Amino acid sequence: MADPIAEAGTEDTAAILVVDDLQSSRLLIGSILQAAGFNNLTFAADGVEALEILERRVVDMVILDIVMPRKDGIQVCREARERLALAMPILIQTGLQDADHRATAFDAGASDIVSKPIHAHELVSRTRLHLERRRMIDSLQGYRRRMQDELKAAEAMQVSLLKSEREVAAIVGPRKARLTTFYKASNQLGGDLWQVFEIDATRFGIFMVDLSGHGVAAAINAFRVHMLAEDQVDYRSTPGAWLTSLNVGLCQILPVEHFATAFYGVVDIAGGCIQYAAAGAPPPLVLEKTGGWQALDHCGVILGCSEAACYETHSVPIAPGDRVFFYSDALYENFDEPEKSLEPADLVAHVRAVLETEAGPGFHEALVQRVFDSEAATRRDDLTLLLLEVAGDG
């Protein structure tokens, strides 16, 4: 890559295309640029030839005459921008001084104008200025692309922590339940995570956690929580003790302003109940087969702030045909219009309405479409949805 601050006389390998129908002009511009250290020059004698070159090879900058046979400079400029979608600087040289004429050049996509007769110092200064600007834009775009690639890779890693449909079915199916899941990362990474654990022949655990904030820090914290939760095998069948112990671990690793909200439930269908503990996570909704519903008590000190925090184990009965819906705060929080944030009763109505037509794997997508007005709205924060269905009598 060329040195971005090449001084006069030093070599600059930027590829410059000089387009002028007069050979004397091409020679003049060429010699001025060469004297200034630009020695990767290409020449074209008219617009058609110029476009052929632009289609064929990478050019860093174009110095373009307006009045030429076959195709004029304005047309070349327009085609380079529109048809070929090229973004390099185009410097138009013109002897015409009127403002309308110059405006036409800018409208066609010119980056700048130099007056004829060519003034050597002005031409070199403007050439340097535009090349430098272009290099800065390229470097910023490159940086941005790299960042986006990194974020995508991180998002993929985060998704890979989540159990596959088949793994979930292998745990949940033999224990008389069905669990469908949905996860969509926010556009800047986030800290949602869910896990399902085998406990014994009849019970399994469901853990849902949301790390505060979003971005890289929240994603890294989600990884740490994942590790802690996987390793913490003790107390898995007693949710209060499990969450209390997890909290101590998190207090040690999370910085002071970071914390997590979480829900951990032990599903015991044979025993007819879910035992659970919560730490400020949105309340899971139990939709009873008989038509009633309830939001589970979800208050609890957020995780990772106080080692003294203690979490109680609660219990809720479940019967065949009941459903339990778990969700992250992104589903109901409306930051633009807080008063329009959804309440549990609103969510129950939405879930029931969707279940009328989409009880299968399409449930989550259908619910998201029903609740959010736009694709963009779903990307503000991580969105996690889990629907647990207790197998019916038959």
Place this chain on the structure above:
Amino acid sequence: MDYRSDVRDGRLVVSISGMLTFDDHEAFRRVVSEIADCQEAAVELSLATTKMIDSAGIGMLLLAKDKAAKSGKFLCLSGVKGHVAKVVELSKIDQLIPVE
């Protein structure tokens, strides 16, 4: 968010208005340094005009509490109502930071 601070009855009162979310990290840093640098032994963070708070906003309150404690000051929240009250109730912030 916007904030203003006054000293009332020997106590630094910082009023936070608008939304306290992830985007306010930089702005809230000034609040935190004001708390760390003030002469008063007690600080009241008034949320009476805070319209909405997200998880990052809660994190900022915890940070303010931590900075206050580290500089030997008492910090409490006040004016908790509406959406903010719901969030405080849900996450039991009152067990971490006193609420008046």
